[in-house]
Amino acid sequence: MKKFSNTYIFIYITTLVVVIALVLTLVSTGLKPRRDLNKQAEKCQQILRAAGHDIDRSKAVEAFSNLAEPLTNDGRQYRIICADGSKGIALRLDGKGLWGPIWGYAVISEDSATLKGVAFDHKSETPGLGAKITEETFLNAFKGKKLYDKNGNFVSVRVLKPGTSNEIAEENRVDAISGATLTSKGVDKMISEGLRP
Numbered sequence: 001m002k003k004f005s006n007t008y009i010f011i012y013i014t015t016l017v018v019v020i021a022l023v024l025t026l027v028s029t030g031l032k033p034r035r036d037l038n039k040q041a042e043k044c045q046q047i048l049r050a051a052g053h054d055i056d057r058s059k060a061v062e063a064f065s066n067l068a069e070p071l072t073n074d075g076r077q078y079r080i081i082c083a084d085g086s087k088g089i090a091l092r093l094d095g096k097g098l099w100g101p102i103w104g105y106a107v108i109s110e111d112s113a114t115l116k117g118v119a120f121d122h123k124s125e126t127p128g129l130g131a132k133i134t135e136e137t138f139l140n141a142f143k144g145k146k147l148y149d150k151n152g153n154f155v156s157v158r159v160l161k162p163g164t165s166n167e168i169a170e171e172n173r174v175d176a177i178s179g180a181t182l183t184s185k186g187v188d189k190m191i192s193e194g195l196r197p
Contacts, residue, residue: 043075047080047107048063048080050105051082077089077091078090089110093195097124097125099126101122102123112147114147115142118191129179132177133183149169156192157191158174159176161175
């Protein structure tokens with residue numbers, strides 16, 4: 001059996017690590033434009049989804065450019081034409097779920113009184129529990145909810161367990177996801193803070 005010196009092994013491993021790092025860097029750099037385009041398409045699709053449009057990701061950027069215009073330079077607010085033909089304001093929302101960040105967009109009416117739709121996403125919520133924030137059943141519950149109470153006070157749309165807090169009217173609340181208490185609380189806080197005037 002041939003024996004190699006420590007110097008040989010060190011040079012071999014160092015060369016191998018440098019070559020692999022160089023290849024990974026080149027691949028990452030080469031794929032950056034495609035990654036950026038995919039991120040932009042995902043963002044556009046999410047905003048369009050909150051506005052009621054069901055558009056494939058491959059067509060989302062083009063459709064978005066025809067239906068929305070930025071209101072701020074930071075990409076957090078847009079004026080958008082909703083699927084029902086009305087105009088709304090899309091707002092970026094950021095929060096914290098059970099295992100990591102949650103985010104999304106909410107589209108409110110131009111008078112800021114009614115929630116027209118939402119779209120949420122997450123990084124690592126539990127499948128079948130907290131991950132349900134992306135499902136249509138949960139998202140549809142937000143459509144048409146009011147942001148103000150009957151006295152004109154801002155109350156947002158609250159995500160609460162069924163049967164709790166009778167002080168919040170039905171038009172200002174959505175049922176929390178059963179078994180996903182912390183994620184539901186994260187969505188509640190994210191909406192309350194993100195939509196506050």
